Amino acid sequence: xxxxxxxxxxxxxxxxxxxxxxxxxxxxxVARGAQLVVLQELHNSLYFCQVENTENFDMxxxxxGPSTELFGTLAKELGVVLVLSLxxxxxxxxxxxxxxxxxxxxxxxGKYRKMHIPDDPAYYEKFYFxxxxxxxxxxxxxxGKLGVxxxxxxxxxxxxxxxxLAGADILIYPTAIGWESSxxxxxxxxxxxxxxxxxxxxxxxxxxPVIAVNRVGYESDLSGQTQGIQFWGNSFVAGPQGEIIxxxxxxxxxxxxxxxxxxxxxxxxxxxxxxxxxxxxAYGDLTKRFID
Numbered sequence: 001x002x003x004x005x006x007x008x009x010x011x012x013x014x015x016x017x018x019x020x021x022x023x024x025x026x027x028x029x030v031a032r033g034a035q036l037v038v039l040q041e042l043h044n045s046l047y048f049c050q051v052e053n054t055e056n057f058d059m060x061x062x063x064x065g066p067s068t069e070l071f072g073t074l075a076k077e078l079g080v081v082l083v084l085s086l087x088x089x090x091x092x093x094x095x096x097x098x099x100x101x102x103x104x105x106x107x108x109x110g111k112y113r114k115m116h117i118p119d120d121p122a123y124y125e126k127f128y129f130x131x132x133x134x135x136x137x138x139x140x141x142x143x144g145k146l147g148v149x150x151x152x153x154x155x156x157x158x159x160x161x162x163x164x165l166a167g168a169d170i171l172i173y174p175t176a177i178g179w180e181s182s183x184x185x186x187x188x189x190x191x192x193x194x195x196x197x198x199x200x201x202x203x204x205x206x207x208x209p210v211i212a213v214n215r216v217g218y219e220s221d222l223s224g225q226t227q228g229i230q231f232w233g234n235s236f237v238a239g240p241q242g243e244i245i246x247x248x249x250x251x252x253x254x255x256x257x258x259x260x261x262x263x264x265x266x267x268x269x270x271x272x273x274x275x276x277x278x279x280x281x282a283y284g285d286l287t288k289r290f291i292d
Contacts, residue, residue, distance in 0.1 A: 001259055001260070001261050001262075002035055002036060002143050002144065002259070002260050002262060003032075003033045003034050003035050003036075003257065003258070003259045004034060004035070004036045004037070004038065004211065004237070004257070004258050004259075004260060005026070005028075005029025005030070005032070005034035005036070005037040005038070005255055005256070005257055006037075006038050006211065006213045006235045006237070006248070006254075006255070006256040006257075006258070007022065007025045007026070007029065007037065007038070007039050007040065007043075007213065007255055007256075008040065008213060008214060008215065008216050008233050008235040008248045008253060008254045008255075008256060009021060009022065009025065009039075009040060009043065009215060009216065009253050010215065010216050010217030010231075010253055011043070011045065011046050011047075011215065011217070011219070012046070013045075013046055015044050015045050015059070018043065018044055018045065019044055019067075019070070022039060022043060022044075023071075023074055025255050026071075026074060026078070026080070026082070027074075027078065028255050029080075029255050029257065030078045030079075030080050032255075032257050033257070034080060034257065035080060035081065035104075035143050036080065036081045036082075036083070036141075036143050036146075037080055037081070037082050037083070038082075038083040038172055038174065038211055038213045039082070039083060039084055039085060039174060039213065040085065040174050040175060040176060040213045040214060040215040040235075041085045041097075041150055041151050041174040041175050041176040041215070042085055042086070042087060042097070042176055043084070043085055043174075043215075044059075044067060044086070044087075045059055045087070046219050047176045047215070047219055047229065047231075048128075049122075049123055049124050049125045049127070049128060050122045050123075050124070050219065050221045050222070050223070050226070050228070050229065051124065051221065051222055051223040051225075052124050052127040052223075056128065057089075057095065057128070059087055060087040060088060060089035060095050061086065061087065061088070061089055062088070062089055062090075063086060063088050063098060063100060063108075063111060064108060065086075067084060067086050067100075068084070068086075068100055068102065068108055071084055071102055072102050072106035072107065072108070073106060075102045075103070075104055075105075075106050076104070076105055076106030078104075079104045080104055081101065081102065081103060081104050081109070081141050081142060081143050082101070082102040083099060083100075083101055083102075083146065083148055083172055083174060084099065084100040084101075084102060085097070085098070085099050085100075085150060085174040086098050086099075086100055087128070088113070090130075094130055095128055095129055095130060096113040096114065096129055096130055096132060097113070097114035097117070097125065097128070097129045097132075097150055097151075098111055098112065098113050098114070098132075099111060099112045099113075099114070099148045099149070099150050099174055101139045101141060101146055101148060103141055103142060104142055109139050109140065109141045110137075110139035110140070111134070111139075112132065112134055112137075112139070112148045112149060112150070113131075113132030113133060113134050114129060114131070114132050114149070114150040114151070114152070114153060115131055115132040115135075115136070115149070115153055115159065116131070116152040116153050116155070116156055116159070117129050117130075117131050117152065118152045121180070121225065121226055122180055122221060122225075122226045122228075122229055125152075135162075136149070136159055136162035136163045136166060137163075137166055138163055138166050138167055138168040138169070144169035144170060144262055145167050145168050145169045145170075146168065146169070146170055146172055147160075147163030147164065147166075147168025147169075147170060147171045147172060147208070148172045148173075148174075149163065149171070149172070149173055150173065150174055150175075151173065151174065151175045151176060151177060153173065154173040154175065154195075154198065154199055154202075154212065155198055157198075157201070157202060157205065158286065160202035160205075160206055161205070161206060163206075164206035164207075164208055164275075165275075168208060169208070169209075169262050169265070170208060170209050170210075170211060170260070170262070171202055171203070171206070171208050171209070171210045171211070172210075172211045172213075173199065173210070173211065173212045173213070174213055175212055175213060175214040175215070175235075176214065176215050176231065177195060177214055177231065177232065178214075178215075178229040178230050178231035178232045179191065179192075179229065179230045179232060180226050180227060180228075180229060181218075181226075181227040181228060181229075181230055182226075182227050188232075192232050192234060192250075195212075195234075196234065196236065196244075199212055199236075199238065200238045200242035200244070201242065203238040203239065203240055203241070203242045204240075204241060204242040204272075205274055206240075206274070206275075207240045207241075207265050207268045207269040207272060207274065207275075208240055208265055209237060209238065209239055209240055209245075209260050209262075209265070210237065210238045211237050212235060212236055212237075213235045214231060214232065214233055214234060214235050215231045215233070216231050216232075216233035216248075216249075216250070216251065216252065216253060216254075217230075217231055217253075218230050218231075219231070232250050233248055233249055233250045233251060233252070233254075234247060234248060234249070234250050235247070235248040235254070235256055236248065237256075237258045237260070239260075239264065240264055240265045240268040240269075241268055241272075245258055245260070246258045
């Protein structure tokens with residue numbers, strides 16, 4: 001059994017206040033028994049990708065760097081594994097959207113660079129981030145092998161499958177997703193339901209728990225091109241049969257706690273042997289952009 005904390009938080013333009021609140025929330029999760037705490041995507045700042053502004057690159061940092069040192073010190077103090085999501089400056093002109101796993105001794109257990117990069121109104125991530133080059137490899141920690149990916153990756157079954165085939169015990173998605181406020185209510189509900197459904201599908205098809213941690217609250221579009229994003233929260237954990245174990249609200253900050261039995265995945269995979277019955281001899285066309 002492993003106890004996990006999910007921090008669903010709203011952010012402001014004041015990075016220090018965001019970080020201070022995160023650290024307090026991490027302490028709260030650990031006080032409630034968390035061995036692993038997962039933070040949302042780009043948790044130190046506002047979701048700056050709503051606009052294309054070269055000044056935003058000033059927020060990027062090296063890894064190792066200030067955030068890994070700060071949260072590493074906290075992880076060591078509390079004896080907890082942390083999943084961070086940072087704006088990484090790899091080199092001059094080369095930036096990534098990077099998840100970092102901090103071991104409970106404060107060291108960096110590993111990192112994952114976001115592979116799928118969106119480019120849509122209010123989500124101009126291709127302006128900032130180079131696609132990841134570390135592949136889909138789980139990160140070994142004291143609480144298990146964590147299959148960490150980031151946000152837009154959560155829509156791709158191939159990514160989840162590759163993490164599962166590489167031995168992940170849990171699939172984890174730090175996220176920043178919401179509604180553009182001009183969307184109709186029915187469309188908003190369809191979008192949210194699709195987001196939950198596709199990730200529950202990853203849990204079912206791979207026989208693994210899935211953790212999705214989203215931010216919450218409204219963030220304006222400073223360019224005025226859209227009406228801003230209302231992040232829809234709804235952070236959740238699904239079990240290896242896609243069952244919802246716990247789910248947060250759509251409108252408030254929450255530290256969500258859940259206990260997961262990692263051994264259940266083995267039982268479920270014996271019942272539903274999807275990995276056994278895969279026709280790997282017939283999937284070669286998956287590496288093509290399109291099949292004529």
